[in-house]
Amino acid sequence: MSLVLASPLELRFSTRHYAMATRSIAAVVVAAIVGAGSRWAFSSWIGDSCGLLAANIIGCALIGWASSSRQSRWDQAWLTAGLCGSLTSFAGLAVLLGGGLEEQRWTFVVLWGMATLLSCGVSFDLGRLFGNAR
DSSP: OOEEEEETTEEEEOHHHHHHHHHHHHHHHHHHHHHHHHHHHHHHHHOHHHHHHHHHHHHHHHHHHHTSTTSOHHHHIIIIIIIIHHHOOHHHHHHHHHHHHHTTOHHHHHHHHHHHHHHHHHHHHHHHHHHHHO
């Protein structure tokens, strides 16, 4: 939403910008619902840890694709903030690794942390490469 200065003493909202902001907010909210539902589905189908990893990998690939130079700002907004923001959960990863540290499962923590970092980094790069290629 942007404010348009009509006079030094009067501020009013531009209806064009208000409509665009409303459309963007609605798209982000709907995409966030889809992303959260998808993460829940991954966790239900393949287990909590593997579902979290799959969601993070897919989300990073989508963020890479959306952040490529050929994508519109509209795609970047709803896809990254809405869908990928609720699909990925690096806070969930921190809880998972924190639980492993409390249980002194050092190998699990190191391997799972490295697998997540490596796979998410590669998927981001592949998504960005694919986004720039079209």
